[in-house]
Amino acid sequence: VTNQPAHELDRGSCVHIENCFVPTSEIIAVEETDLNKKQRNSGKWQKMAKPHAFTVYYVKKARNHRWRCSDVTFWCVDEQLCNQWIQALKELLELQTRPKHLLVYINPYGGKRQGKRIYEQKVAPLFSLASISTDVFVTERANHAKDNLFEVNINKYDGVVCVGGDGMFSEVMHGLIGRMQKDSGIDQNNPKAPLVQCNIRIGIIPAGSTDCICYSTVGISDPVTSALHIIIGDSQPLDVSSVHHNNTFLKYTVSLLGYGFYGDVLKDSEKKRWMGPMRYDYSGFKTFLSHHCYEGTIYFQPAKHTQGSPRDKDSCRTGCHICRQSEQQLAEEHKKCGLKHEEDEEEWKVIKGKFLAINAVNMSCACPRSPKGLSPAAHLADGSSDLILVRKCSRFDFLRYLIRHTNQDDQFDFSFVDVYRVKSFQFTSKLLEDNESDVTDIGKKHFGQFCRDHPACCCSIANSTWNCDGETLNSSAIEVRVHCQLMKLFARGIEENCKEAASNQSTVEQLL
Ligand SMILES: Nc1ncnc2c1ncn2[C@@H]1O[C@H](COP(=O)(O)OP(=O)(O)OP(=O)(O)O)[C@@H](O)[C@H]1O
């Protein structure tokens, strides 16, 4: 089957499986084959007196970023040669930085309530094949996983896996980032505190209703694909934004922080959890009909460090050069600025108005309902967020905007939609400004009399709610700051030319 001697394999090798090349980084496991179980179906080998065999399990890439575990068995007459191959391949796998011991949190109530079954039937057998040991924790209440992460001996683990949706991921992320800051003596309530990076990776096994974080970082929401990314030890850095109000930490967000439409949809849908994922369609329709707009003021600092723009045609893909450059650029800026906090002196822009939706997204927010996402050119790890402002418009125009989430047309090509790439922003609702609460501190600091110079207008009915990665957040004044690459996932971003790779591979399969 192969003409390469076992001792010639090195770290970057590919195993040549007939016409199919598998990078060693994508081998899942190598096992001696139990010949009693394995049927010797190839005529050539049936004639062997005492055959020996080993099986290589590897990642097979299918269409639309879907990965599957495939295997091929190598037969051999020489026992010693067979053992040499097994040994050499196992040594190669040892050289890969892969997780060996994982902490798994399962939300049994996320999505269609299938989390436990999905983990037990689809994921646990793969972990066991890859010799990964696990401590599994099925949550009994909301915040159970988060609280537990403050107590466990985290250093025992090479990663944390969450089985659930975006809300469950958010919980685990809060536990990990919070734990990291606590252990390092960082005060999360200080919005300007330089947060400590979280080097322990999180793997997401999608079992929620939207699974937007999984979809946007892997390209598909599929439990087996995600399990394989975890097994081979992929790594994808991720920007995280912190949300504060008056020097009080509220939440972190990695996908959507949305006020107005998406906040209202979430708030209404929480009452309908019994409907499962359908609740978003029901509440989406209801919220669309209500057509509420909200008045407020947004201050933002444009992200000057990054070369990209939200209107770019190219999207963030595996090994993205924009993310790499932004990381370097930010590191240089931090070195130069030192303790000077120059960020504060940088330009702030202000926008006042009536909005149907204010969406800040750290990633595209692609999901099965919206395959390109809310901002198709947003980057996973460039230290910026795309701030999308949908101004008051007719129901018909808003519907046209929503429909563009689901097709190929440019969703920013509307006179009532503005989009900015930012590194921080602040929002204050008009209601709060009028009440002259403490929150005006935020605005006054940068713009003094600005708000009072513009008399009140007629639109505000009540405040909306924030949709923060699928969790509700009630604050009508917030301060948001993007922390570049604060954490890492077991993922590799979305791969380019996936369709081509998949069709090449299927040709190979036909040849085998
Ligand atoms: N055992 C539990 N009982 C009740 N709620 C839980 C439990 N474990 C976790 N949760 C909470 O359930 C909420 C929603 O879970 P999850 O995100 O997994 O599903 P979802 O909301 O259906 O999916 P999505 O966020 O993708 O729309 C999270 O806020 C999480 O904190």
Ligand SMILES: CCCCCCCCCCCCC/C=C/[C@@H](O)[C@H](CO)NC(C)=O
């Ligand atoms: C009539 C056409 C309607 C089209 C509606 C398109 C809907 C696209 C939905 C995109 C949501 C992406 C943002 C993700 C948000 C998640 O954080 C959150 C929790 O999982 N999900 C929702 C729905 O708020």
Ligand SMILES: [Ca+2]
């Ligand atoms: Ca980003």
